[in-house]
Amino acid sequence: MKKIFFLISSLFTIIPFKINSVAKKLDKEKNKVDNVLELGKDIDKSNAKDSSGKYKHNISNFFVIGDSLSDVNGLTTFVEQRIKALKLNAELIIKGDAYGFYKDEKFFNCFSNGPTAAFLLAEKLGIKCLKPSNIYSEGVNGFGNSYAVAGATAGKLNTNSGAFLNDVRIDIQARALIQQHKINKNDLVFFEIGGNDLAYIVKLIQIGEDYTSYLEDATERIKIALFSLLNNGIKNILFMTPPPIDFPPIFQDIMSKKEYILIKEVILLATDQFHKNIIEVLELTNEHYKNCVHLFDLYKNTEFLKNKFYKTFWFKKKKLALEMINTSATNWEEVEVELTIGEQTRSINGVRDLISLLPELIFASKKANNKILIQINSAKFNDPINFDCYFFVDKLHPNKNVHYIVFKILYKKVKKIMKHSKNK
Incomplete structure (x- = not known):
């Protein structure tokens, strides 16, 4: 996925956006709000629709x-808009x-080979x-119910990708x-967030920069997002924490390298602190809105998930190695890009080649009023x-x-939440 975000962030760097x-x-307008019960009260709701x-x-x-x-068509829709x-x-x-799946002959973009948990729950x-x-969706008919976007963070990113990803930060999603x-x-x-924040914290530690201010900012914006929802009438939130940073294979690979052995403990301490901060925010919400925010602590339940997966799917094929649970089904680095302008399709030899061609291609497309289709294919x-x-x-x-x-x-948790909600 790193290559995909390199491509998209480059789009937003090369193209001179006028918005x-x-x-x-x-x-720029941000003023620190000491009273959490005032968070989100400034949101303009004049165009809100009743979609219940x-x-x-x-x-x-x-x-x-x-x-x-949770992203299903979220990233692609946001980029297009x-x-x-x-x-x-x-x-x-x-x-x-x-990536992606078909349903009722329609293709859905997502970062799995089938529906996400949120999609199945819906x-x-x-x-x-x-x-x-997203915050740029226009007209009541353009408003949807899923604000999740791949790459979204809680904290503010001071990177090239922040040029577009900051507009899908968790506080902006809640505002939208x-x-x-x-x-x-x-x-x-x-409500789930934090995986990309943990990845950014790892990056800061790797290059020797202070990560504590980012960690505090991410925590603060999770608080802003939660109270923005609660202060505007939301009474039922199911919050899922991010998994531990050493859970996905990409970070297992990073932290197994000799040069990262010395900082591994720092990384794990930082991610533990982030989890602790999140739990403290959830406890704060409960002080003001009792039993409105409910937790599925993925951070504490990844081993349970592995065991459940093993028993449900892997155990049926005993000849397969247990290591398949700790490795990926595709080669992470293999990404193909196809570009279609009008009726002509061409394969691009690498993401960098596409980026170098983009200004010329965009100019040609505007001149001929042709549609641009960028298709990024994951590895087989x-x-x-x-x-x-x-x-x-x-x-x-x-x-x-x-x-x-x-x-x-x-779904089990939702049934309990809504049963309890009847008595509120």
Whole structure:
């Protein structure tokens, strides 16, 4: 996925965007709010629509905010809506063995080889389809119920990718949700974030920079997001913590290298502190809004997930190595890019070649009024027959069967939450 974000962040660096970043504007205006009960009270709700319905367990609406663990068409929709500012007709598709799925003959972009846990949960609740939305979505018909975008963080990124990813920060996602929808007491929000924050903290430690200010900023923005929802009427939030940083194969690879042995302990201490900070924020919400925020602590339950996955899927094929749970089904680095302008399609030899050609291609497209289609294909499965037995589809994202296990856990929690909600 690193190459994918390198491509997308480069798009936002090369193209001279004429629209102001919402995050940048808000950060300039940001004043520290001492009273948490005032957070989110400044959000303009004049264009909010009533999108409520009648779903299972007396749920009136279901919203998702988060990152790639929940993203279904979120990243691609966000990029396309940002590019519209240039009056370009552009589409981004992320496909390949590892990414995306078809449902009712329609393709859905996501960072797994099947539906995410949030997507499955929405279906189970009776919601036909999660629709992506973000702070740039326009018109009531353009507002969706899923704000999760791959690459999203809680903290503010001071990187090239921050040029676009800061606009899908968790506090901005929460703001967009409240701005776009009228809230009812039986609405439910699934809230997960933090994996990309942990990755950024690792990067800061690797280059010898102080990570504590970023960690504090990420924690503060999770607090802002939660209280923005609660202060505007949300009464049911299911919060999922990020997994430990040494859980995905990519970070196992990094921390097994000799040069990182000395900083491994620092990395683990930092990620433990982030988890502790998150729990403290959740405890704070409970002081003001008792029993409104409920926890699935993925950080503490990754071993349970591994064991459940092993018993459910791997154990049926005893000849396969147990190491498949700790490795990925595809080669992380193999990414193919296809570019279509009008009727002509060409394969690009590497992401850097595409980036070097972009200014010329965009100019030609605007001149001819042609549509630009950028398709990023993930690597093929290393073991197509047994790919379902790999816990990870790449070195960061879980297999669809892992999502299914998490969905089952989340659904049990939702039933309890909504049963309790009747008595509020």
